[in-house]
Amino acid sequence: KAGVTQTxxxxxxxxxxxxxxSCSPISGHRSVSWYQQTPGQGLQFLFExxxxxxxxxxxxxxxFSGRQFSNSRSEMNVSTLELGxxxxxxxxxxxxxxxxxxxxxxxxxxxxxx
Amino acid sequence: xxxxxxxxQALSIQEGENATMNCSYxxxxxxxxxxxxxxxxxxxxxxxxxxxxxxxxxxxxxVTLDTSKKSSSLLITASRAADTASYFCATDANDYxxxxxxxxxxxxxx
Numbered sequence: 001k002a003g004v005t006q007t008x009x010x011x012x013x014x015x016x017x018x019x020x021x022s023c024s025p026i027s028g029h030r031s032v033s034w035y036q037q038t039p040g041q042g043l044q045f046l047f048e049x050x051x052x053x054x055x056x057x058x059x060x061x062x063x064f065s066g067r068q069f070s071n072s073r074s075e076m077n078v079s080t081l082e083l084g085x086x087x088x089x090x091x092x093x094x095x096x097x098x099x100x101x102x103x104x105x106x107x108x109x110x111x112x113x114x
Numbered sequence: 115x116x117x118x119x120x121x122x123q124a125l126s127i128q129e130g131e132n133a134t135m136n137c138s139y140x141x142x143x144x145x146x147x148x149x150x151x152x153x154x155x156x157x158x159x160x161x162x163x164x165x166x167x168x169x170x171x172x173x174x175x176x177v178t179l180d181t182s183k184k185s186s187s188l189l190i191t192a193s194r195a196a197d198t199a200s201y202f203c204a205t206d207a208n209d210y211x212x213x214x215x216x217x218x219x220x221x222x223x224x
Contacts, residue, residue, distance in 0.1 A: 004156075033211065043202065043214035056210040090156060102147065103212060105156035 118215030
């Protein structure tokens with residue numbers, strides 16, 4: 001069974017640009033979550049989607065947005081990039097039951113903003 | 115903001131020794147999970163303990179949960195060089211997300 005796939009793995013952008021990150025969950029998983037990891041703030045929850053509906057959203061500015069498609073694949077977008085957006089962005093999937101069980105993480109997309 | 119706080123921040127042990135790390139959290143939870151992360155990579159799930167459980171074992175891992183103290187501990191026995199990684203506790207408060215602690219960095223010396 002293929003794991004969670006995130007693309008691209010590495011990217012470099014400049015301030016003011018926007019970026020789109022993609023996540024393909026494990027087959028059969030309907031929930032996708034996104035987390036931002038930085039040395040200073042640790043792992044911060046961005047949002048969670050289930051069947052194309054956002055069920056929860058973290059405390060991030062509106063520049064951070066996401067969506068989920070009917071095949072459960074998800075994308076997140078960050079507009080008007082700032083230096084502080086440099087981070088490892090992790091996507092995770094699970095079956096989407098009522099409670100959050102074991103999450104399966106991808107290898108992450110490392111974003112550097114110059 | 116982070117739900118959990120982990121202690122210690124870093125731990126260095128000799129191969130074969132046991133490693134213990136602790137996690138404290140603030141709100142009521144549905145379950146608590148532990149994850150491992152090797153340098154700059156994705157997280158790997160280690161073990162999940164539900165709020166009505168007090169102790170759980172998985173191979174060389176032993177997790178305890180004390181909901182009255184809002185704390186958990188992870189014990190890794192007979193450590194190996196491959197156990198070198200960062201370990202995170204994560205709590206599920208039944209709100210479709212996990213709240214992660216700051217992590218404990220474990221170094222196992224050969």
